[in-house]
Amino acid sequence: MNPEFLRNVWLELTPRRMAIMAVLLGLVFLASESSGQLTSPAAAGQTLFYLIVLLWGTRNAALSVVGEIRERTWDSQRLSAIGPAAMTIGKLLGSTIYNWFGGAICLAVIFISTVTSKDASSAVLECFRLIALGALAQTASLLASLIAIRRRQGAHSRLDIFIYQIVGLAAAGAFQLVWGTANLPGGSQKLETIAWWGAEYAARPFLLVSLAVFVGWMFVACYRQMRVELQTVNGPLVWLVFAVFVAVYAGGFAPHIAGMSNPALPHLCLAAGSLGLLTYASVLLEPKDRVLYRWLRAAWNARNFAGVFSRVQGWMTSYVLFIAAALCLLFQSPEWSGDVGRADILAVCGFLTRDIGIVLWFAAGRTRRRGDWAAVFTLLAIYLLIPAVVSGTSKDFVSLFRPEQGAAPWIAVAAAWVESIAVWGFALYRFSVEEDRAHSPSPLPAR
Amino acid sequence: MIVVRDLIYEYPNARALNGISLEVRPKTITALVGPNGAGKTTLLRCLAALETPYSGDVLIEGQNTRDEPRRIHERLGYLPDFFGLYDDLSVRRCLLYAARSRGLSEGDALVAVERAAARVQLSDRLDQKAGELSRGLRQRLAIGQSIVHEPGVLLLDEPAAGLDPQARRDLSGLLLALRDQGMTLVVSSHILAELEDYCSEMIIIDHGLVSGGGSIAVRAEEKRQLLIVLAKQAEGLPGFLATRSDVAVVEADTIHARIEFAGDLAARAALLRALVEAQFDVAGFSESGKSLEDLYFAQTRGNA
Numbered sequence: 013m014n015p016e017f018l019r020n021v022w023l024e025l026t027p028r029r030m031a032i033m034a035v036l037l038g039l040v041f042l043a044s045e046s047s048g049q050l051t052s053p054a055a056a057g058q059t060l061f062y063l064i065v066l067l068w069g070t071r072n073a074a075l076s077v078v079g080e081i082r083e084r085t086w087d088s089q090r091l092s093a094i095g096p097a098a099m100t101i102g103k104l105l106g107s108t109i110y111n112w113f114g115g116a117i118c119l120a121v122i123f124i125s126t127v128t129s130k131d132a133s134s135a136v137l138e139c140f141r142l143i144a145l146g147a148l149a150q151t152a153s154l155l156a157s158l159i160a161i162r163r164r165q166g167a168h169s170r171l172d173i174f175i176y177q178i179v180g181l182a183a184a185g186a187f188q189l190v191w192g193t194a195n196l197p198g199g200s201q202k203l204e205t206i207a208w209w210g211a212e213y214a215a216r217p218f219l220l221v222s223l224a225v226f227v228g229w230m231f232v233a234c235y236r237q238m239r240v241e242l243q244t245v246n247g248p249l250v251w252l253v254f255a256v257f258v259a260v261y262a263g264g265f266a267p268h269i270a271g272m273s274n275p276a277l278p279h280l281c282l283a284a285g286s287l288g289l290l291t292y293a294s295v296l297l298e299p300k301d302r303v304l305y306r307w308l309r310a311a312w313n314a315r316n317f318a319g320v321f322s323r324v325q326g327w328m329t330s331y332v333l334f335i336a337a338a339l340c341l342l343f344q345s346p347e348w349s350g351d352v353g354r355a356d357i358l359a360v361c362g363f364l365t366r367d368i369g370i371v372l373w374f375a376a377g378r379t380r381r382r383g384d385w386a387a388v389f390t391l392l393a394i395y396l397l398i399p400a401v402v403s404g405t406s407k408d409f410v411s412l413f414r415p416e417q418g419a420a421p422w423i424a425v426a427a428a429w430v431e432s433i434a435v436w437g438f439a440l441y442r443f444s445v446e447e448d449r450a451h452s453p454s455p456l457p458a459r
Numbered sequence: 460m461i462v463v464r465d466l467i468y469e470y471p472n473a474r475a476l477n478g479i480s481l482e483v484r485p486k487t488i489t490a491l492v493g494p495n496g497a498g499k500t501t502l503l504r505c506l507a508a509l510e511t512p513y514s515g516d517v518l519i520e521g522q523n524t525r526d527e528p529r530r531i532h533e534r535l536g537y538l539p540d541f542f543g544l545y546d547d548l549s550v551r552r553c554l555l556y557a558a559r560s561r562g563l564s565e566g567d568a569l570v571a572v573e574r575a576a577a578r579v580q581l582s583d584r585l586d587q588k589a590g591e592l593s594r595g596l597r598q599r600l601a602i603g604q605s606i607v608h609e610p611g612v613l614l615l616d617e618p619a620a621g622l623d624p625q626a627r628r629d630l631s632g633l634l635l636a637l638r639d640q641g642m643t644l645v646v647s648s649h650i651l652a653e654l655e656d657y658c659s660e661m662i663i664i665d666h667g668l669v670s671g672g673g674s675i676a677v678r679a680e681e682k683r684q685l686l687i688v689l690a691k692q693a694e695g696l697p698g699f700l701a702t703r704s705d706v707a708v709v710e711a712d713t714i715h716a717r718i719e720f721a722g723d724l725a726a727r728a729a730l731l732r733a734l735v736e737a738q739f740d741v742a743g744f745s746e747s748g749k750s751l752e753d754l755y756f757a758q759t760r761g762n763a
Contacts, residue, residue, distance in 0.1 A: 015556060015559035015560040016560065018556070018559065019545070019548070019552075019556045019560075022548060022552055022556075023545065023547055023548065080543075083543040084539070084541050084542055084543035085542075085543040085544070085545065087509060087537070087539050087542075088537075088539075088542070088557070088604065088605075089560070090509060090532075091507065091509065091532045091535075091536075091537055092532065092557075092560035092561055092562075093529070093532065093533050093560065093561050093562035094560050095529075242528075242529065243508060243509070243511065243528035243529070244528070244529070303469050303470070303513060306469070306513070307513070378472065446472075
């Protein structure tokens, strides 16, 4: 048996704790059964499942590695022979095994109730949804904590752990939001089918499959973070595949526009947009460690392309893919061959490039731990605050800061790229100043 | 056994190791000493393949930490300065988890648990919870976890911090026993007195560099230093000691002498008897406790 899982079982699944959980849940279900109108056992089971597996489980998942760091046992685990996959599984399932024990009791009640009131297939689907939802929330919480560890966020306070928990709950909540529209009691708002890449799919199975696939990706992300923790280098290929998957998945939801000579364009637009969002997310979340960039630069200078390849970050890959998608849009769209369409695409590319430069500029500072938040607030100010302040002026003025419909087409392009060059220049200068301050000459890496 | 070449480790704002090169001989206990912030812990973490150096190489039993860090992890034990235990687990389960997580099969792990418990003298406490152990016993358990898989190399960061004198003495005995069983140990500390009892070599780290350029033999294991102190001055003491073949005089005057002595306990008793029979008023006859400190300050003063 996976030793990490076994250790968690020793700690979490003691006979006493199991008996307490079983008795408490039994009493609640008994009360719900005898109360009649107040609530049904199935409804009580669902609420308890959310509380035990999602609310409590996300906390335990978030604490599974952070708790080891707090208790100073993480180094000995990093030194173990447990591989990253086994460690991820051991942490994810092991730390939440007590929650899943309680959840399993709830699922049994839900299954029996649903089979009695509806049919077996509905019961299976409902149980599958709840299990996948719990897995999504817990995996997202673990991932958030692992990302925070890589970013060296210090001691991991209770607030930090609460934030990791919220990330998991938000992921589950986002799914529930969509799922809710597919399960409205009736009326025109109900989502019956989903159009994806021109085909119609029944909404509920499509959403459940999507949920399962994203749980899988979430696990892969945890696994890759764990690899880094265990001193194993990640290449960029998995992120590349993930970015392409996201682009293809998101691109599939583009609506069919009648009369458009190239029906692939809306798909490409959505795909590019999703790659842009992925670039923002990754550049903000990944550690922008100056030592890593020193390595990258030294490997590049040494023409050590394997070294460069192994140190490429996710935001770099996403950005290149975004630019590639934007170029496809730029050159393959007969409808958009006019200046307006091309200018918009070029402006968006420029503003994204500028925004990456802003994030890096803040990351290059000495107070870089707060740098990402400062970058987020700066970007919010650029995209929301400044346009609101200058709303009385012309659209051309607003287009100096962000893409603006109705503005003179090439003003935004010129502004975006001039700002990009300036911001990148400042960021690189700041990096070099801080390098000098650290008195660290940069010898070539050994390999 | 351990070879470090031009090791550079950088934090984003500072360089912690500045091109360290050193070698640690097999089956020795090497003291890693230096002031606070000198880079000792960072060096140990690089040796343990817990940190990736910016450049340079660390070879453990011929294996480069950069190439196969997980393989290195299988071959060494590391006890950090601030370590944690699973307080709710019994000593047996703590050791069993350590053994299983180091890749031992279930059957082998059970044997390894018994062996490690015996080595750290916790066999009678296997069913006690880790949280119920005293500081010294927790230290023993932590070392037991680090050696349960029989590593060739054991790295210890400030292992005696917070221990009472008896626990420190027990720790010295344990480390010497591990060395005698074939292990190579590197012990980091800035308290020289605690290293005195068991270290045979010393590496001084200062400002991320090896001060003096390499390891210093503190003393040959077979030639321990003895300090002889007389109650009354005696002109003949240096001459008397110089005539004995089993003694090498390090320093001597009319009131005291520091000698290297190769003999066992019986030979030591014979030397004491000879001194008394030669009418020297021996007031003190003990192992010298200052050689490490002397060497350290001689080295660091030399560099200052």
